[in-house]
Amino acid sequence: MNKTAFTLIELLVYTVLFSFFSLVAFGFCNVVYSFLSLSCSQSSRATKTALALDMIRKDLMSACPDQALWDQQKCIFCLERLDTFGNAMTTSVGWEVITNNKKGELRRSEGVYSFSEKRWVKRSTSNFGSGITALQVKLTPPSNESRITRVLVTHQSDGSECDEIIVLRNRVVL
Amino acid sequence: MKHQAGAALLIVVALMGLTTTLIMHAWFITSLQFDIVQQRELWYKKFYAAEMVLNVGLVQVGKQFEQFKKRVDASKEPVTVDLSSLLGQDAVLFVTALRRQSGNSSATVDSLQSKTDGLIVRSGQLQCKLSKVERDKEIHFVASHFTIGAGV
Numbered sequence: 001m002n003k004t005a006f007t008l009i010e011l012l013v014y015t016v017l018f019s020f021f022s023l024v025a026f027g028f029c030n031v032v033y034s035f036l037s038l039s040c041s042q043s044s045r046a047t048k049t050a051l052a053l054d055m056i057r058k059d060l061m062s063a064c065p066d067q068a069l070w071d072q073q074k075c076i077f078c079l080e081r082l083d084t085f086g087n088a089m090t091t092s093v094g095w096e097v098i099t100n101n102k103k104g105e106l107r108r109s110e111g112v113y114s115f116s117e118k119r120w121v122k123r124s125t126s127n128f129g130s131g132i133t134a135l136q137v138k139l140t141p142p143s144n145e146s147r148i149t150r151v152l153v154t155h156q157s158d159g160s161e162c163d164e165i166i167v168l169r170n171r172v173v174l
Numbered sequence: 175m176k177h178q179a180g181a182a183l184l185i186v187v188a189l190m191g192l193t194t195t196l197i198m199h200a201w202f203i204t205s206l207q208f209d210i211v212q213q214r215e216l217w218y219k220k221f222y223a224a225e226m227v228l229n230v231g232l233v234q235v236g237k238q239f240e241q242f243k244k245r246v247d248a249s250k251e252p253v254t255v256d257l258s259s260l261l262g263q264d265a266v267l268f269v270t271a272l273r274r275q276s277g278n279s280s281a282t283v284d285s286l287q288s289k290t291d292g293l294i295v296r297s298g299q300l301q302c303k304l305s306k307v308e309r310d311k312e313i314h315f316v317a318s319h320f321t322i323g324a325g326v
Contacts (some may be wrong), residue, residue, distance in 0.1 A: 029193070043204075061320055080318050082301055082319045086272065089319075169317065170320050173232045173236050174315040
């Protein structure tokens, strides 16, 4: 009798055990992979939202404090900046959420906006993938002044709503 | 027995390979995320530090606006203001003259700032225009054109 060979029962037991352990191992790997991909996508979405808010924050910091140069409903405002050569520049910037996208995409428009006619005369746009699904801007000027000092930004992402107050850097110093 | 040992070894190698791939993938993604988070934190630290120097500097320059204007007009290089003694840390401010005003918007430029000469005050990569304006028979100093540079 050949002692090195396997019996049918041994083979069957081996196959059953191998299948069981393979299932457990692959099930475990699948769970780990699902968890990792979910946490990665959540983290990625949170990072995208944070980066998008950074860009909005930067724009709002340089916004013009004159209330006449704001279209609060459309989140369009006048931006005053200096270029690399030290020349003063004035442009209009608008932020909007593209509503037909469930993932939430932001559109930044820059160009010439007529605040009296409430329409863009000339603009260039760029889209950013972000988790932001709603964006609202509320101006908070002092009661007796027409100059805005701060802006309340309300944004919605992942079903939660967040408020942030951004202080305008263009202001009366002394 | 040799076959069993070989099969077990293969399973172990395959599982180790799979686990290593998963861990490396997760490490790659999380390191990218952490890198962004770390860079953002660093950026904001530098930003607020530069802004503090700029805010203090704006008040200092505003108090001696005419003297600074004369010094800037007389010099081709930016005038350096050392605020280290005031802030207790390395803090340098640069003051230059505003070259010209070129608006490209159809909107009216703020009437407060349209006819004033200003100085450009820079701290790190942050800079803004400081103007002297008269409103209700009072002299005010207005900071406008706040600009954040690429690096901060």
